[in-house]
Amino acid sequence: MSFFVGRSRPPPCVLGPRSFRQPPDCGYPGQMSSPVSLIEFPADDTDRAARFWTALLDVSLQDREASEGQGWQTHTGGTELGLHPRGKGPGDTVSLPYFAVADLPGALARVGELGGQVIHPGERWAVCRDSEGSPFGLTTPAP
Numbered sequence: 001m002s003f004f005v006g007r008s009r010p011p012p013c014v015l016g017p018r019s020f021r022q023p024p025d026c027g028y029p030g031q032m033s034s035p036v037s038l039i040e041f042p043a044d045d046t047d048r049a050a051r052f053w054t055a056l057l058d059v060s061l062q063d064r065e066a067s068e069g070q071g072w073q074t075h076t077g078g079t080e081l082g083l084h085p086r087g088k089g090p091g092d093t094v095s096l097p098y099f100a101v102a103d104l105p106g107a108l109a110r111v112g113e114l115g116g117q118v119i120h121p122g123e124r125w126a127v128c129r130d131s132e133g134s135p136f137g138l139t140t141p142a143p
Contacts (some may be wrong), residue, residue, distance in 0.1 A: 014129050019020060036079050036099035037139055043087035046071070049083055057081065067124060091120060091127040092141065098137035 043049030050061055050072065061072035061083060071084030086092055101107040108118050108126055115131035125139040 002035075009078070014071065034079060035099045036097050037100035038080045038082050038137070040082040040084065040096045040098060041093065042092050042094065043083055044086050046083060046085055053081060053083065065135070068086060072128070091135070094135060096127065096135055096137045097138045101138050101140055103118040111138075 028110045030109055036098045041049065041053070047073060051123060053059070054061060059074045059076070059081060061081070062072055062075055064071055064082075068082075069084065071082060073082035084092070092120065104122075104124070108121055108128070111128045111130075118126060119135070120127040125137055127137050129135050
């Protein structure tokens with residue numbers, strides 16, 4: 001918040017090559033809707049990680065429902081924070097942003113068409129890698 005003190009406008013967003021269009025409200029907090037629905041963190045010590053994130057962000061973590069997978073997460077209705085034991089699976093070793101999509105099968109097809117890779121497909125969520133190898137997740141609302 002202190003970044004905006006004494007400034008009339010925030011700096012322009014940097015989105016990469018000119019072929020990308022910059023949203024008109026880019027940089028103004030709270031004005032642009034986000035497709036990020038969940039940011040997931042694996043933990044070696046889940047109690048320690050839960051203490052860290054709940055104290056840092058002043059949020060509470062609840063047990064996940066069966067459809068949400070293993071671990072705990074916030075249930076705020078906005079971008080959620082998830083926590084689970086670190087494992088060896090495709091989404092278990094690094095933090096992952098999960099992007100909400102209306103058509104998960106269609107989005108998974110586009111991942112491959114755009115040079116990415118689907119690592120772990122699913123009916124409600126999937127783990128992928130982008131064209132540069134960075135992991136991310138896709139999710140869709142429950143039916």
